[in-house]
Amino acid sequence: MTTFDQARPLRQSMSWLHTWSGLLLGWLLFAIFVTGTLSYFRNEITFWMQPELHSAQVVPTEQIAFVRALALLAREAPDAQQWSLTLPSPRNPTLGLSWQQASAAENSQTSPGATRERGVRGAAAADSAEANRAPSNDMARERPNRREARGENGARREGRWRERGAEGAQSPDSATGNRPAFDGAARERSTRNETRGRANGAQSPETATENRPASDGVARERPSRNETRGRANDAQSPETGQQTDAGQQRPGAGARGQGQGGGGHRGPRLMLDPASGGKLEGRPTAGGNFLYRFHFELYGMDRTWARWIVGIATVLMFVALVSGVIVHRRIFKDFFTFRTGKGKRSWLDAHNASSVLSLPFHIIITFSGLVLFGNMMMPTAFQAAYRGDTEASYFREMRARMAPSDMPEASGESAPLITGLATLIAQAQETWGGARVGSITITHPGDRNAVIELRQMNSPSIAKGGRIVPALRFNGATGEPLATPALPEQNAVQIVSNVLNQLHRGFFATPVPRWLLFLSGIGGSLMVASGMVMWTVARARKTAKSARAPWGHRLVEVLNIAAIAGLMAAIAIHFWANRLIPADLPTRADWEIRAFFIAWAVTLVHAALRRPKAAWVEQLACAGALTALLPLVNAVTGGLSLPASIERGLGLLAGFDLCALVFGIGMLYAAYKVHRHTPRTRIVSSPPEEKPGPGTETETDAPPSEAMEEAA
Amino acid sequence: MNLLCLALCFWGFAAISASMERHAKDIFAAAGSPRTRRLRLLAGYALLALALPPAIVEHGLSIGIAAWFGFLAIASTALALILNWRPSILRWALR
Numbered sequence: 001m002t003t004f005d006q007a008r009p010l011r012q013s014m015s016w017l018h019t020w021s022g023l024l025l026g027w028l029l030f031a032i033f034v035t036g037t038l039s040y041f042r043n044e045i046t047f048w049m050q051p052e053l054h055s056a057q058v059v060p061t062e063q064i065a066f067v068r069a070l071a072l073l074a075r076e077a078p079d080a081q082q083w084s085l086t087l088p089s090p091r092n093p094t095l096g097l098s099w100q101q102a103s104a105a106e107n108s109q110t111s112p113g114a115t116r117e118r119g120v121r122g123a124a125a126a127d128s129a130e131a132n133r134a135p136s137n138d139m140a141r142e143r144p145n146r147r148e149a150r151g152e153n154g155a156r157r158e159g160r161w162r163e164r165g166a167e168g169a170q171s172p173d174s175a176t177g178n179r180p181a182f183d184g185a186a187r188e189r190s191t192r193n194e195t196r197g198r199a200n201g202a203q204s205p206e207t208a209t210e211n212r213p214a215s216d217g218v219a220r221e222r223p224s225r226n227e228t229r230g231r232a233n234d235a236q237s238p239e240t241g242q243q244t245d246a247g248q249q250r251p252g253a254g255a256r257g258q259g260q261g262g263g264g265h266r267g268p269r270l271m272l273d274p275a276s277g278g279k280l281e282g283r284p285t286a287g288g289n290f291l292y293r294f295h296f297e298l299y300g301m302d303r304t305w306a307r308w309i310v311g312i313a314t315v316l317m318f319v320a321l322v323s324g325v326i327v328h329r330r331i332f333k334d335f336f337t338f339r340t341g342k343g344k345r346s347w348l349d350a351h352n353a354s355s356v357l358s359l360p361f362h363i364i365i366t367f368s369g370l371v372l373f374g375n376m377m378m379p380t381a382f383q384a385a386y387r388g389d390t391e392a393s394y395f396r397e398m399r400a401r402m403a404p405s406d407m408p409e410a411s412g413e414s415a416p417l418i419t420g421l422a423t424l425i426a427q428a429q430e431t432w433g434g435a436r437v438g439s440i441t442i443t444h445p446g447d448r449n450a451v452i453e454l455r456q457m458n459s460p461s462i463a464k465g466g467r468i469v470p471a472l473r474f475n476g477a478t479g480e481p482l483a484t485p486a487l488p489e490q491n492a493v494q495i496v497s498n499v500l501n502q503l504h505r506g507f508f509a510t511p512v513p514r515w516l517l518f519l520s521g522i523g524g525s526l527m528v529a530s531g532m533v534m535w536t537v538a539r540a541r542k543t544a545k546s547a548r549a550p551w552g553h554r555l556v557e558v559l560n561i562a563a564i565a566g567l568m569a570a571i572a573i574h575f576w577a578n579r580l581i582p583a584d585l586p587t588r589a590d591w592e593i594r595a596f597f598i599a600w601a602v603t604l605v606h607a608a609l610r611r612p613k614a615a616w617v618e619q620l621a622c623a624g625a626l627t628a629l630l631p632l633v634n635a636v637t638g639g640l641s642l643p644a645s646i647e648r649g650l651g652l653l654a655g656f657d658l659c660a661l662v663f664g665i666g667m668l669y670a671a672y673k674v675h676r677h678t679p680r681t682r683i684v685s686s687p688p689e690e691k692p693g694p695g696t697e698t699e700t701d702a703p704p705s706e707a708m709e710e711a712a
Numbered sequence: 713m714n715l716l717c718l719a720l721c722f723w724g725f726a727a728i729s730a731s732m733e734r735h736a737k738d739i740f741a742a743a744g745s746p747r748t749r750r751l752r753l754l755a756g757y758a759l760l761a762l763a764l765p766p767a768i769v770e771h772g773l774s775i776g777i778a779a780w781f782g783f784l785a786i787a788s789t790a791l792a793l794i795l796n797w798r799p800s801i802l803r804w805a806l807r
Binding site: 333335336337338339340353354357358360361460461462463499503508509510512513516517519520523 | 771
């Protein structure tokens with residue numbers, strides 16, 4: 001006991017710290033956790049949100065219509081320097097096609113995109129020369145241009161989306177980095193950086209994007225972002241459907257771009273039914289990427305500010321985690337303890353269990369989130385270390401990329417391309433011990449020196465960067481194997497960075513690890529939610545004694561309801577809106593997002609007007625019903641119904657529908673439990689009791705576990 | 713292999729929980745001697761360690777370790793729920 005006495009001051013102070021660091025931005029943290037958790041399945045969500053694509057057939061590799069796909073590429077992009085095919089995967093059953101024109105230098109005469117890009121670069125240089133020039137209109141205009149340029153010729157909108165996706169997949173690191181850190185003077189460097197990024201082909205579209213003169217540019221950033229958003233809708237969405245895939249794997253993107261010593265421009269992206277080779281056109285939607293971006297950039301505000309806010313919330317989360325472990329004095333004794341029906345005790349158990357049992361995940365996800373923001377939040381170290389050079393090399397070094405590899409030059413003699421891609425795929429999979437091929441790029445198609453490169457679908461190791469995957473090469477005219485491109489050597493710092501990065505973003509994740517990450521994320525959401533509810537539960541009795549709840553308690557209560565139950569309802573509404581807003585409405589993608597925020601705002605008003613218990617019940621019931629009905633909505637609005645998707649083997653659709661069903665029922669059950677709940681304590685006054693009893697822990701999005709525990 | 717890993721994690725945690733007095737009473741009605749419980753504890757940790765190789769075989773070293781942590785989280789959560797719900801159904805697995 002004496003030891004306890006000594007320890008107490010620490011525990012008490014940590015307990016205070018835990019309570020308040022958790023509460024301060026807890027509502028935001030819950031939203032970050034939930035949307036971030038859903039982001040593990042953002043490709044699947046995007047696919048669900050484009051019912052036009054649901055007709056894609058799942059076929060074995062031999063039956064994929066490669067011949068037709070190659071014919072289509074030859075028709076659409078006969079002069080392209082490189083074609084890319086993204087093979088059907090468990091995360092997207094369509095066959096994606098894209099291409100890249102020859103590099104800017106070669107094409108400047110012919111390609112409008114190239115010309116434009118050059119113009120833009122020129123302008124950027126000019127801009128850096130006059131570092132003081134205020135952000136002017138033409139700068140504001142320039143960004144979109146650049147996007148176009150990058151996005152490639154005609155496909156501007158897609159380019160825009162793709163870029164965002166790519167950068168999204170990438171970005172906290174680079175993206176944030178520079179902006180706050182380097183102002184005017186850094187611009188010049190950034191410009192160079194951009195050029196260089198492109199020149200070395202190291203996939204830098206993103207780096208470039210981010211480092212680009214934008215450093216000074218809140219003003220500039222804004223317009224273009226809005227514009228991006230504004231066009232989100234016209235984002236012809238084959239792109240959006242795939243973009244994360246692209247982000248993950250980007251077959252042709254930069255990694256390969258170096259063939260000609262200069263990045264080219266990515267072409268539009270088409271999606272085909274792998275069986276028939278017919279084109280599929282999905283409706284414009286931000287898809288799962290809205291949730292993904294929201295989880296670290298929020299929405300509708302300056303990106304840098306948003307990232308700082310999320311970064312600060314992450315720091316608080318980390319503080320709460322560490323202090324929580326210190327506060328939890330029976331961490332081993334109570335390891336498996338979960339008791340239902342005991343009021344506050346049960347809440348504490350639920351909070352402890354959801355925290356402790358997936359503690360490694362919580363720590364890693366929070367810490368790696370911080371590291372992803374690292375060069376934004378603590379820029380001095382790398383600024384100092386890389387001063388002599390530029391940030392460009394920092395990003396080049398930290399970004400795990402394929403090293404530039406020696407792609408043979410085009411010979412100039414034409415030779416027909418072989419079409420037996422399925423054979424090559426089988427060969428590659430055998431070489432890799434069964435690992436799947438994710439994408440195929442064909443450089444110099446139609447040339448005697450054409451190179452067909454097959455890349456593995458998932459990174460085989462967490463220590464490698466997400467985009468560093470084994471590849472095999474074949475001569476495109478003869479089918480003969482060529483030398484295997486070497487994977488780049490990486491030093492310890494890069495490896496550590498890769499590990500944290502990969503663990504956070506799950507690039508490596510095949511379905512099983514992805515589900516594990518998802519479930520752990522649900523555990524984290526439950527942890528945050530139960531912690532916040534506990535804040536009110538712990539104060540309930542005190543509150544109940546006074547006639548009116550103190551305004552602070554009332555505030556927390558209202559925010560809890562809207563942040564937890566309300567968020568779940570808003571997400572459900574977002575999916576409903578996806579199906580109810582006409583597919584041909586030009587601004588539909590924006591409206592989906594607006595529907596989300598409108599619904600969320602309504603839940604806040606509702607929570608403020610209603611008594612807490614009623615508000616909990618109504619919002620949970622509403623969210624539960626809306627979510628549970630999603631499979632039905634899917635089936636009647638043009639999507640593939642649940643039984644049909646199971647039968648056709650489209651696991652991603654079935655998974656979405658089943659999850660919606662399970663979560664929906666879980667929330668309905670939670671609503672029922674709250675409704676039935678009467679406080680165990682003698683106080684029967686209604687206001688404070690809103691924190692439902694044990695059963696309600698379920699009000700977060702994690703019904704499966706909840707449902708089980710409720711059964712008790 | 714995934715399932716094997718999950719099962720071993722679950723079994724290991726179940727044994728560990730049975731080494732704790734409170735849970736042992738729930739599962740077996742009697743806590744058992746300290747020696748028995750100590751054995752259960754050791755067996756439990758051994759089982760958790762045994763769950764790692766299947767995950768590595770399935771996913772490779774680095775991803776396997778990450779997956780193992782994931783399975784540990786899932787298994788322990790499931791166990792905590794079962795201990796609250798019907799602890800006695802664990803009896804057959806723990807003799």
